[in-house]
Amino acid sequence: MVVSILGHPKISAFLRKTRVWCKYKHFSELYQVLSIHLDEEIWKQYLAECTQWEKSKDPNWKLVSIFDPEYPKTLKEIYDPPLVLACLGNLSLLKSSIVAIVGTRKSSPVSLSATRKLVEVLSANKSLSIVSGMALGIDREAFLSAWEFGLPVIGVLGTTLGMEYPPGNRDLYKRIKEDPNQLLITEFLLKTEPAKWTFPKRNRVISGLSDKVYIMESGRKSGTISTAYSAMEQNREIYVFDHPKQFDNEGGRLLIRQGAHKLISEIKFSIEEVKVKNASMSYEDWCKKRTIPSEIRRDGRWDFDFNL
Known part of the structure; x- marks a missing residue:
C-alpha cells in the first residue's frame, strides 16, 4: 500500500472535505475504498505520483499515518489533523x-x-x-x-x-x-x-x-x-x-x-x-x-x- 497517497494534495483535500477517513480504523480499509470515490484514471495518476515519490524519497524519512500507533494523540484530536506526516528523527x-x-x-x-x-x-x-x-x-x-x-x-x-x-x-x-x-x-x-x-x-x-x-x-x-x-x-x-x-x-x-x-x-x-x-x-x-x-x-x- 502507498501510504503517501494520504499526503497527495488532491486526495487529502477530498478526505478533509468528505471526512471519509473518519469511518475507518485502519489505513488498509480506507485504501481499499479510495479508488471507488475517484475517477479511475485520476486515481491511477495520483497513485503513480505517490509511488514514484516513495521510491525516490530519502530512506531515513518515515511516514506516520493517522491510523498508526506512533501518531500523536493530541494532534489526532483536532478537527483537521494531517492524515500523514513525513518524519525524520526520533518518533x-x-x-x-x-x-x-x-x-x-x-x-x-x-x-x-x-x-x-x-x-x-x-x-x-x-x-x-x-x-x-x-x-x-x-x-x-x-x-x-x-x-x-x-x-x-x-x-x-x-x-x-x-x-x-x-x-x-x-x-x-x-x-x-x-x-x-x-x-x-x-x-x-x-x-x-x-x-x-x-x-x-x-x-x-x-x-x-x-x-x-x-x-x-x-x-x-x-x-x-x-x-x-x-x-x-x-x-x-x-x-x-x-x-x-x-x-x-x-x-x-x-x-x-x-x-x-x-x-x-x-x-x-x-x-x-x-x-x-x-x-x-x-x-x-x-x-x-x-x-x-x-x-x-x-x-x-x-x-x-x-x-x-
Missing part, C-alpha cells in the same frame, strides 16, 4: 509532553532573553519536548536554548523535508538531522514551495501537538497570531509574554485581552526591571549592533532574571 518525541514556543521573526532582545529563560525553567522537566516552526527569531532561540538546557526539539515545517527553509537556519537543520534525538515533521510530501497558505497549516500542527503554547512576541498580523488562534480552536492553554521594551507585541496584548494567560503573572515570574538608556533602539539598529544599551550583553540578551 518517540511525538509521545512526549510537548509545549510550543513561538514568536515573531523580528524579535526584540528582551523577548529573546525571555525565551531562553523560559526554556531554562521548563527544562526542569526532562521528559518535555519543545516544538516550534523552524523560523528565525523566537523559533530559533527556542531551539538553541532547548539544546543548551538538554531538551529535544520538534521542528514543524511549512515545506517538504527536502527543503531547508529559511536558509538562515541551515545550521539548525544540520544539527537536527545529525542528532537522532531530535525530530523534523511535515504534512507536505510532494514538492511544495513555501507559500502564505502552507504556514497557517503548519501552525495548526504546532499548536495541535502541544499541551501549552507560549507566545513570546507577536505583531497584530503575523503567523504567530495564526498559531494562537489555532490553539484557541483546539482548546490549548495559551501564555503570552508581554514587556514594555518589546518592538511590537500588539498581537500578544490582543490575545491577553481575549483571555490568554499573561506569562509573567500567571507563572509567577518576578522580573528585575532594567533601565534602558536608549529605549528607542530600532530592530535594524539592534541587528547591526550600532546602538547597544549598556544593560544588553554583546550577544543581544538582557541581563535580567526570571525566578519561580
Whole structure:
C-alpha cells in the first residue's frame, strides 16, 4: 500500500472535505475504498505520483499515518489533523509532553532573553519536548536554548523535508538531522514551495501537538497570531509574554485581552526591571549592533532574571 497517497494534495483535500477517513480504523480499509470515490484514471495518476515519490524519497524519512500507533494523540484530536506526516528523527518525541514556543521573526532582545529563560525553567522537566516552526527569531532561540538546557526539539515545517527553509537556519537543520534525538515533521510530501497558505497549516500542527503554547512576541498580523488562534480552536492553554521594551507585541496584548494567560503573572515570574538608556533602539539598529544599551550583553540578551 502507498501510504503517501494520504499526503497527495488532491486526495487529502477530498478526505478533509468528505471526512471519509473518519469511518475507518485502519489505513488498509480506507485504501481499499479510495479508488471507488475517484475517477479511475485520476486515481491511477495520483497513485503513480505517490509511488514514484516513495521510491525516490530519502530512506531515513518515515511516514506516520493517522491510523498508526506512533501518531500523536493530541494532534489526532483536532478537527483537521494531517492524515500523514513525513518524519525524520526520533518518533518517540511525538509521545512526549510537548509545549510550543513561538514568536515573531523580528524579535526584540528582551523577548529573546525571555525565551531562553523560559526554556531554562521548563527544562526542569526532562521528559518535555519543545516544538516550534523552524523560523528565525523566537523559533530559533527556542531551539538553541532547548539544546543548551538538554531538551529535544520538534521542528514543524511549512515545506517538504527536502527543503531547508529559511536558509538562515541551515545550521539548525544540520544539527537536527545529525542528532537522532531530535525530530523534523511535515504534512507536505510532494514538492511544495513555501507559500502564505502552507504556514497557517503548519501552525495548526504546532499548536495541535502541544499541551501549552507560549507566545513570546507577536505583531497584530503575523503567523504567530495564526498559531494562537489555532490553539484557541483546539482548546490549548495559551501564555503570552508581554514587556514594555518589546518592538511590537500588539498581537500578544490582543490575545491577553481575549483571555490568554499573561506569562509573567500567571507563572509567577518576578522580573528585575532594567533601565534602558536608549529605549528607542530600532530592530535594524539592534541587528547591526550600532546602538547597544549598556544593560544588553554583546550577544543581544538582557541581563535580567526570571525566578519561580
